[in-house]
Amino acid sequence: MHCQTGSRGTYVPTSRTIAGDPLERIERLASENAVVIFSVSSCCMCHAIKRLFCGMGVNPTVYELDEDPRGKDMEKALMRLLGNSPAVPVVFIGGKLVGAMDRVMASHINGTLVPLLKQAGALWL
Amino acid sequence: MANHNIPYAVLHGMNVPTSFIHQEGSSFDFGELEEAIVLQGVKIRNDDEAKAPLFTTGRPAATLEMFPSWPMRFHQTPRGSSKSGGESTDSGSAVNTNSSKTENQLEPESPISTKKTTPLDQQQGMASDISRTGTSIAKLPQEKRRGSTSEKQLDAKTLRRLAQNREAARKSRLRKKAYVQQLESSRIKLTQLEQDLQRARSQGFFLGGCAAAVGNISTGAAIFDMEYSRWLEDDQRHMSELRTGLNAHLSDSDLRIIVDSYISHYDELFRLKVAAVKADVFHLLTGMWATPAERCFLWMGGFRPSELIKMLISQLDPLTEQQVMGIYSLQHSSQQAEEALTQGLEQLHQSLIDTVAGGPVIDGMQQMAVALGKLANLEGFVRQADNLRQQTLHQLSRILTVRQAARCFLMIGEYYGRLRALSSLWASRPRESMMGDDHSCQTTTDLQMVQPSQNHFSNF
Numbered sequence: 001m002h003c004q005t006g007s008r009g010t011y012v013p014t015s016r017t018i019a020g021d022p023l024e025r026i027e028r029l030a031s032e033n034a035v036v037i038f039s040v041s042s043c044c045m046c047h048a049i050k051r052l053f054c055g056m057g058v059n060p061t062v063y064e065l066d067e068d069p070r071g072k073d074m075e076k077a078l079m080r081l082l083g084n085s086p087a088v089p090v091v092f093i094g095g096k097l098v099g100a101m102d103r104v105m106a107s108h109i110n111g112t113l114v115p116l117l118k119q120a121g122a123l124w125l
Numbered sequence: 126m127a128n129h130n131i132p133y134a135v136l137h138g139m140n141v142p143t144s145f146i147h148q149e150g151s152s153f154d155f156g157e158l159e160e161a162i163v164l165q166g167v168k169i170r171n172d173d174e175a176k177a178p179l180f181t182t183g184r185p186a187a188t189l190e191m192f193p194s195w196p197m198r199f200h201q202t203p204r205g206s207s208k209s210g211g212e213s214t215d216s217g218s219a220v221n222t223n224s225s226k227t228e229n230q231l232e233p234e235s236p237i238s239t240k241k242t243t244p245l246d247q248q249q250g251m252a253s254d255i256s257r258t259g260t261s262i263a264k265l266p267q268e269k270r271r272g273s274t275s276e277k278q279l280d281a282k283t284l285r286r287l288a289q290n291r292e293a294a295r296k297s298r299l300r301k302k303a304y305v306q307q308l309e310s311s312r313i314k315l316t317q318l319e320q321d322l323q324r325a326r327s328q329g330f331f332l333g334g335c336a337a338a339v340g341n342i343s344t345g346a347a348i349f350d351m352e353y354s355r356w357l358e359d360d361q362r363h364m365s366e367l368r369t370g371l372n373a374h375l376s377d378s379d380l381r382i383i384v385d386s387y388i389s390h391y392d393e394l395f396r397l398k399v400a401a402v403k404a405d406v407f408h409l410l411t412g413m414w415a416t417p418a419e420r421c422f423l424w425m426g427g428f429r430p431s432e433l434i435k436m437l438i439s440q441l442d443p444l445t446e447q448q449v450m451g452i453y454s455l456q457h458s459s460q461q462a463e464e465a466l467t468q469g470l471e472q473l474h475q476s477l478i479d480t481v482a483g484g485p486v487i488d489g490m491q492q493m494a495v496a497l498g499k500l501a502n503l504e505g506f507v508r509q510a511d512n513l514r515q516q517t518l519h520q521l522s523r524i525l526t527v528r529q530a531a532r533c534f535l536m537i538g539e540y541y542g543r544l545r546a547l548s549s550l551w552a553s554r555p556r557e558s559m560m561g562d563d564h565s566c567q568t569t570t571d572l573q574m575v576q577p578s579q580n581h582f583s584n585f
Contacts, residue, residue, distance in 0.1 A: 045505055048469025055461050102512045108458045109516040
C-alpha cells in the first residue's frame with residue numbers, strides 16, 4: 001500500500017487505500033484483470049471454478065480472501081452483493097460481475113460465457 | 126449397595142439423615158432380610174433407644190460387616206451388658222473361634238444397613254421364623270439386657286452364607302437395573318420412531334413395507350423416494366402426451382405447450398432434489414433413489430449431461446449445421462463443467478480424508494466438527510450438478526425446433542424407462558451359473574422383444 005503525503009504533510013491516500021470501502025476495493029480489483037475470481041484457499045467449489053477456467057484455457061486472477069488482511073470485510077461485501085451465502089467463489093469478467101458457480105455454469109451451458117471471455121480478451125479463438 | 130427403604134432408625138422413630146431413606150426402592154430382598162433379622166431380631170424385641178446416636182452417623186447403608194476376620198468399629202466397648210448367659214465378653218481377638226464370641230464382632234451399624242421395606246411386624250415375624258429354623262441370632266454388643274435367653278448365635282458358615290446371599294442379591298439387583306434401563310431406552314427409541322412415522326405419514330408418505338419405519342432410511346430420503354415415484358408416474362403421462370402430439374401432427378404452437386410442460390416437469394424434479402439434498406445428500410449421492418442400472422451410470426447424484434447428449438446426437442437427425450454446432454458445443458461445455466465439478470469434489474474427498482485420518486488426535490471432537498463442516502460441502506456439489514443437468518435440458522430445447530425437442534424428450538424418457546426395465550429384468554433373472562452365455566443371450570432377446578431398436582446401448 002502506498003500513500004503520498006501532500007505538501008502540508010497530510011496523509012493523502014492513493015487508489016490503494018488501506019482503509020476503504022471493501023466493495024470499492026472489490027470493484028477496483030475486478031477491473032484490473034480480464035477474469036477475476038474471489039476465492040478462499042480451502043474452498044473446494046472455488047477449486048472447481050478455477051479448474052473450469054483453466055480447463056477452458058483462461059488464466060484467471062485469483063484473490064484468496066483468507067490470505068488477505070481485509071478479506072473478512074470483502075467476504076461480507078460479496079455476500080451482500082450476491083444476496084446469499086456463500087460469498088465465494090465469485091467471478092468478474094471484464095470488470096463486470098458474472099456471479100457465483102451456478103451463474104457461471106449456466107452461462108457456459110447456454111453459450112454466453114465464451115463470447116464474454118473473448119470480449120474481455122481472456123480467450124482467443 | 127443395600128437397598129432398603131425404611132431405615133431401622135426410622136422404624137424406631139429415630140432421627141436419620143434423609144440419605145438413608147429412598148434408596149433404590151427395588152424389590153424386597155430376602156438375602157439381606159435374613160441377615161438383618163438374624164442380627165437384630167433381638168434388638169427389635171428389646172427396642173433399645175440408647176443406640177440412637179450410633180445410627181445417625183450418616184453412614185451409607187453399606188454391607189453388613191459379616192466377615193469375622195475383619196475388625197469392627199465403635200462397638201468394642203461395654204460388651205458385658207449385651208451378652209446372653211454363657212457368652213464370654215472378653216473376645217478381644219478379631220477371629221471368631223466360637224459362636225459365643227461372634228456377637229462381639231457384629232457391627233452395630235447393622236440396624237442402619239438393614240433398611241427394609243417390610244414393616245416392623247414382618248421383621249419380627251421373620252425373626253421368629255428364622256429363630257425357629259435354628260439360625261443363630263447374634264446379640265448386638267450394645268444390648269443392655271443381660272442374660273437374655275432368646276438370642277441365638279451365628280457360626281462362621283452361617284455368616285458366610287448370609288454374605289453370599291447378600292452378594293447374590295446385590296448382583297441380581299444390578300442386573301435388574303440394567304435391564305430396566307435397556308427397556309427405558311428402547312421405549313424412548315420406539316416413541317421417536319413413532320413420531321417420525323407420524324410426521325412422514327402426515328406429509329403424505331405411505332409405508333407399504335417401506336424401510337423408513339425400520340430406520341434404514343431417513344425421513345427426508347423416504348419422502349423424496351415417494352415424490353420421485355409420483356414424478357415417474359407423471360413422466361409416463363407426459364411421454365404419452367408427447368407421443369400423441371407427435372403422431373397427431375399438432376401445430377407447432379400446440380406442440381410447444383406440450384414440450385414446455387415436459388421441461389417444467391423436469392424443473393419440478395430438480396426442485397424436489399433441492400429439498401432432498403438438504404434433507405439427505407447421501408441418499409442422492411449413493412443413488413439409492415434410482416434403479417441399479419441407472420445407478421451404474423450415476424454422476425454426482427444424477428445423470429451425466431454429456432453422456433445424455435452423446436446418446437441423443439445420433440438420433441436427432443436431421444439437424445442443421447448450426448444445430449449440429451450447437452449440440453457439439455453443448456456437449457463440450459457440459460463436459461468441461463462436469464470435469465471442473467469432479468475435480469472440486471475430488472479435492473473435497475482428499476480434504477475429508479485428511480481430516481478424518483487426522484494424524485495425532487489432539488481433540489477428537491474438534492476433528493469431527495471440522496469433518497462435519499466439510500461433509501456439508503457435498504450438498505453444494507450435488508446442487509451444482511443438478512443445476513448443470515437442468516441447464517443442459519433447457520439449452521437442448523433452445524437449440525432444437527419444437528418437433529425435434531418433442532422427439533428428443535420422448536427419447537430421453539424412453540431411454541431411462543428402458544434402463545429401469547433393465548434393472549427389473551436383472552433383478553428377476555434366474556441365477557443358475559450353469560446357464561452361462563446362453564442366459565445372457567436370452568436376456569438380450571427379452572430386451573429386443575421389449576423394444577426393437579437397440580442402438581441406445583451401443584454407446585455404453
